Amino acid sequence: MPISIHRLTKKFPNGKGIFDVSFDVAEGEVFGFLGPNGAGKSTTIRHLMGFMKPTSGSATINRLNAWKKSAEIQQSVGYLPGETAFLEGMNGLEFLRLLAGMRKIKQIKRQKELIERFQFDVKTPIRKMSKGMKQKVGIVAAFMHDPQVLILDEPTSGLDPLMQNLFVDLVKEEKKRGKTILMSSHSFSEIDRTSDRVGIIKAGQLVAIEEIRKLQALQRKIFQVTVKTSGDIEKIKNTPLEIVQIDGHQIRIAIQGDYESFVKSISECGINSIDIHRQNLEDVFMHFYNKDGDQS
Numbered sequence: 001m002p003i004s005i006h007r008l009t010k011k012f013p014n015g016k017g018i019f020d021v022s023f024d025v026a027e028g029e030v031f032g033f034l035g036p037n038g039a040g041k042s043t044t045i046r047h048l049m050g051f052m053k054p055t056s057g058s059a060t061i062n063r064l065n066a067w068k069k070s071a072e073i074q075q076s077v078g079y080l081p082g083e084t085a086f087l088e089g090m091n092g093l094e095f096l097r098l099l100a101g102m103r104k105i106k107q108i109k110r111q112k113e114l115i116e117r118f119q120f121d122v123k124t125p126i127r128k129m130s131k132g133m134k135q136k137v138g139i140v141a142a143f144m145h146d147p148q149v150l151i152l153d154e155p156t157s158g159l160d161p162l163m164q165n166l167f168v169d170l171v172k173e174e175k176k177r178g179k180t181i182l183m184s185s186h187s188f189s190e191i192d193r194t195s196d197r198v199g200i201i202k203a204g205q206l207v208a209i210e211e212i213r214k215l216q217a218l219q220r221k222i223f224q225v226t227v228k229t230s231g232d233i234e235k236i237k238n239t240p241l242e243i244v245q246i247d248g249h250q251i252r253i254a255i256q257g258d259y260e261s262f263v264k265s266i267s268e269c270g271i272n273s274i275d276i277h278r279q280n281l282e283d284v285f286m287h288f289y290n291k292d293g294d295q296s
């Protein structure tokens with residue numbers, strides 16, 4: 001496995017930290033690492049990059065122990081830190097060139113492509129850059145050497161929705177090219193759009209790992225149907241469909257996968273309109289696991 005975390009524990013003197021965290025990320029997989037503020041996402045990621053020594057357990061990248069082989073790992077992995085502390089005296093381009101030099105890469109074509117894609121003036125002095133602009137420099141820095149493994153700590157924080165979309169497209173393209181990606185986030189919708197699996201961390205403990213596809217299959221859709229007559233409402237009431245709400249000629253029906261039975265059941269009705277609402281994936285997840293995160 002390109003990324004492997006085994007029983008990783010870091011106990012800070014204040015008692016906080018991460019405890020017995022284990023998961024792997026397979027080649028070509030995008031793994032979303034989700035959790036509230038202070039849950040332990042950055043601490044886990046810092047161990048993977050070899051910036052911290054675990055109290056116990058291990059973090060490995062391409063079978064290299066992250067703590068013992070931190071120099072090799074930091075050289076090769078595409079890393080986007082949660083808080084980008086840049087050298088303030090430089091402009092964006094100077095910073096990227098310095099980093100490319102440290103990584104000994106000469107090819108700057110990819111760097112240029114990424115700068116064009118994220119549409120920013122790379123020659124702006126870093127101290128004058130907004131949070132979003134710094135984040136873009138960080139994204140270019142993480143992807144520009146075409147790394148096989150990418151570790152991204154809250155990559156879209158500070159980006160506007162348009163730029164978030166560009167970032168999601170980039171992640172999807174890299175996945176297609178076989179890259180292994182671990183990305184942390186606060187936002188389920190971002191993970192929903194990019195990841196194969198999601199891991200949830202709370203108070204330093206990994207409480208659940210689930211395939212996104214499985215959650216999507218559990219996701220219910222609410223069909224809001226406006227029929228022509230009250231007789232149509234009565235017809236629908238006599239079918240096995242799960243009715244959530246009736247309001248005049250409008251009826252809301254919950255469907256989980258069985259669309260055929262829905263179509264058959266309403267085929268005899270006069271219909272003015274149908275609107276479809278998707279249940280939020282986070283709600284599916286919370287329904288699937290109870291509040292404490294134990295599988296119910």
Ligand SMILES: Nc1ncnc2c1ncn2[C@@H]1O[C@H](COP(=O)(O)OP(=O)(O)OP(=O)(O)O)[C@@H](O)[C@H]1O
Pocket residue numbers: 012013014016017035036037038039040041042043044082
């Ligand atoms: N060096 C440190 N010394 C003491 N406590 C720390 C240290 N680093 C992190 N912590 C604590 O460990 C816990 C996990 O922090 P971490 O930064 O990993 O969370 P996070 O999930 O990345 O949160 P955020 O989304 O806010 O970045 C928090 O309670 C934090 O205060």
